[in-house]
Amino acid sequence: MPLRLPASLLAFALLAGCAATPLRHPEVVSSPAAPATVAANDNLNAVAWTQTAIEHDLIYLQTYRDAEAGLLAALQDQGWDALAKDDRAAPLRGLKPAVVLDIDETVLDNSPYQARLVKSGGEYNEADWAAWCKEEAARALPGAVAFTRFAARHGIAVIYISNRAKDLDQATLANLRKAGLPVSGPEAFLGLGTFVEGCEQIGTEKGCRRQLVSRKYRVLMQFGDQIGDFVTVLANNAAGRHRAMAPYMDWIGRRWFVLPNPTYGSWEPALFNNDWSAPPAERRRQKIDALRSE
Numbered sequence: 377m378p379l380r381l382p383a384s385l386l387a388f389a390l391l392a393g394c395a396a397t398p399l400r401h402p403e404v405v406s407s408p409a410a411p412a413t414v415a416a417n418d419n420l421n422a423v424a425w426t427q428t429a430i431e432h433d434l435i436y437l438q439t440y441r442d443a444e445a446g447l448l449a450a451l452q453d454q455g456w457d458a459l460a461k462d463d464r465a466a467p468l469r470g471l472k473p474a475v476v477l478d479i480d481e482t483v484l485d486n487s488p489y490q491a492r493l494v495k496s497g498g499e500y501n502e503a504d505w506a507a508w509c510k511e512e513a514a515r516a517l518p519g520a521v522a523f524t525r526f527a528a529r530h531g532i533a534v535i536y537i538s539n540r541a542k543d544l545d546q547a548t549l550a551n552l553r554k555a556g557l558p559v560s561g562p563e564a565f566l567g568l569g570t571f572v573e574g575c576e577q578i579g580t581e582k583g584c585r586r587q588l589v590s591r592k593y594r595v596l597m598q599f600g601d602q603i604g605d606f607v608t609v610l611a612n613n614a615a616g617r618h619r620a621m622a623p624y625m626d627w628i629g630r631r632w633f634v635l636p637n638p639t640y641g642s643w644e645p646a647l648f649n650n651d652w653s654a655p656p657a658e659r660r661r662q663k664i665d666a667l668r669s670e
């Protein structure tokens with residue numbers, strides 16, 4: 377589940393795939409039906425789609441393939457940069473090329489963690505989440521390994537900016553490697569809590585870490601399942617989210633590649649004013665109120 381944190385923690389982490397990246401997750405497909413005693417859970421369809429719908433896997437595959445098809449042209453174009461203007465803290469000239477990817481639900485599939493919550497009736501909490509991360513069992517999402525290895529083979533640094541806590545770095549790096557994703561070294565993971573000199577951290581926003589990357593790299597492409605993976609979101613409501621993305625709509629599918637996550641993310645608290653302290657029934661009511669019926 378998504379972090380029950382301030383709007384900013386939106387960008388936390390969750391979902392995965394595998395090095396050989398099978399399109400389906402056989403153990404999920406063959407699992408026995410959930411007992412009838414499992415209580416209703418608003419995340420059931422989202423998690424079921426994420427884990428079992430081949431459409432989910434195909435979206436990831438086509439996204440990473442599309443990105444790969446444009447990567448070498450971006451590499452050749454010395455003026456090409458995929459950082460938002462507020463994140464570009466140093467001029468491009470002479471910088472090494474990189475791609476920047478979120479981790480959870482972008483390259484790693486944490487849906488088993490969420491499936492456990494659906495089955496147990498539990499809610500996301502940091503302790504359970506950290507324990508899941510320390511299992512180092514998340515698989516790579518379809519297309520992610522091929523794309524990142526392609527980038528690495530062409531001398532492009534692969535950098536992961538994640539809102540996994542910095543103290544989960546060892547488990548996260550190990551999981552990435554087990555899943556077949558390239559990890560050049562510990563500096564490839566910029567987790568939550570990374571100190572960036574000269575940059576004032578805003579909540580869990582990733583802007584400072586993107587600025588840190590901008591000092592060393594020309595960023596060819598960015599990948600994420602949350603808009604906070606691309607821009608700093610100052611107002612997490614419908615208008616604020618559109619406003620944050622508006623200047624960059626031409627970059628979608630060219631410099632920025634957005635992946636689907638119906639199971640959690642900043643889109644959800646935006647529906648109830650980011651107030652995780654509201655009772656679940658109240659949050660649910662506000663989500664229903666947000667539905668469009670015509």
Ligand SMILES: [Mg+2]
Nearest residue numbers: 478480481601
């Ligand atoms: Mg994510």
